[in-house]
Amino acid sequence: MAPTVDVDTAATLLRAGKLVAIPTETVYGLGADAEQPDAVARIFAAKGRPSSHPLIVHLRAADALDEGWAANVPPAARRLADVLWPGPLTLILQRGPRALDAVTGGLSTVGLRVPAHPLARALLERVGGIAAPSANRFGSVSPTTAAHVQRDLGDRIDAVLDGGPCEVGIESTIVDVSTGVPRILRPGGISREVLEEILGAPVPMAGDDAPRAPGMLASHYAPRAKVVAVAPRDASQRAHELAREGRIALLAPPTLALDLPDALERIDVPADPRERARTLYESLRAIDERGFERAIVVLPDDERGLGLAIADRLRKAGAPKD
Template sequence: MLNPDQLDRAVELLRGGGVIALPTETVYGLAANAEDELAVRRVFAIKGRPATHPLIVHLAGAEHLEAWAREVPAEARRLAEAFWPGPLTLVLRRTTRATDAVTGGQDTVALRVPGHPVALEVLRRLGGGLAAPSANRFGKVSPTTAEHVRQDLGSDVDLVLDGGPSTVGVESTIVDLSTGAPAILRPGGLATEDVERVLGREVPVRTSSTVRVSGSLASHYAPRAGVVLAEPAEAAERVRELRARGLNVGVLGPAHLVLPPEVARFDVPQDAGDAARVLYARLREADAQGHDVLVACLPQAQGLGLAVRDRLARAAAPRDPTPSH
């Protein structure tokens, strides 16, 4: 835990319209007072994020749900009781407390209670909500350490609170409960199987929806290098093909892969939870070595492997050629 002076300074900045970076268990967030529209717009400006792309509002506890959501279905309460604090975001119909600046003009708001003691203590002291997307430039690789934030944002952010490496490593799972039956709009740090276990029913994953949510664009979480997806058994052949074209190739995958000794490898464990924890750090390490392309091995689409596959697919998607900031 940080010392009280650092926490006091963070809250002072937030109350004065400042923007800070703070740790959560998923990734580091770029946080502003969710009820300060000018501060929220500054978050968009720092990230280079489209104003229609909504933010997640972080709360100190589930007891604050009714202040932000005018309808809280029973299934939302069950999920909150089971998984908050933690890597779960609920999309619900908003109250007037959630402004258009936060929701992207929609009638819904995304809410979560983060599972990190620093974030929770800042929220408790602030006494309100924090609009907090990932603390990086829009569309790029999310930060999982304070140093990642400093490298990406520099002096654009007023304060960076260092709470150590993120323990989950990928963003929260987003569950939409605003239109009746639940649906997962973004796989994340909470497995679909766990959501289904608590609700006692199948919950579809719909990565295309009329409800806009964070991290839902086709190209996202992207390193500078190009990303080529491969099943582990196909990785070596893809590497040979790309090297034959004269490309500087790196490989993102499990340590047991048999590759030419001169090919740089970035170990991503087979265990899905471990893979999620290190994914963004490995993408950043690969970028630091200046590779033209990364061959990324896909984990099985179960548990947190679904979230890892989602992030890699978006990293590999065709990119908007226009600058994001």
């Protein structure tokens, strides 16, 4: 298993080209010095992630945008960064000279964010930029505790900086501002409604012409068990249809009244969107840990606010795997 280290040791390891799992308010990230191509390449090897899939670079503060990471920063991007950083927002911008091909997957754009977790911020004061996707095997459930990281990657990385459980629990919202017109590539910890309030204009979801970004594959965030994501109104019917297909769980808020077959085990998840987001990946990991072969997971009844991000993760967890 990877040793648990303090911030100074983590910084020393990163500067030496090593991999360190770091806490953020969203999920734990697998960090490498973003300006060392060989170190960044180790991220892809450890995760089993395609090298063409771009990474997010974590920065110490919003003013670091002007330190060579972005070629230009449109007014909308500046406004979002000023209001929402540090926080769970990633901005896609035209890359500057410090954003290497190893990080961008050869794209002309780069994803940048400033995390809010105090240990991550202390680490970034010591290391200029940290490339850090989620600290798990590619495509599987993201980690929200140091113990998750150890189970997934403990024999493949050099150290873990333990910052306790993640407060937000789902990844950052990714907003493409590289063309000057904001659009959402991935819903996350900042809601669409908050973005629109700050900018005073609609912020649409991106279409098929969107640039590549983390978390945009059809299948992602998935446990080993088969996940079936269903609307609340369809949950009882699907439960009866699937009840004979192995050991099955159903994950739903306790406030949702359902007619379920006796053979199916119901597992309560929080009804409050913020609490459900915080515990979402813990609940998906529990499906495997408890030996279920299949799980019916009820989508939020309201896909506004954090409900949009929760539904996105659950649908991707249930999408067919390649």
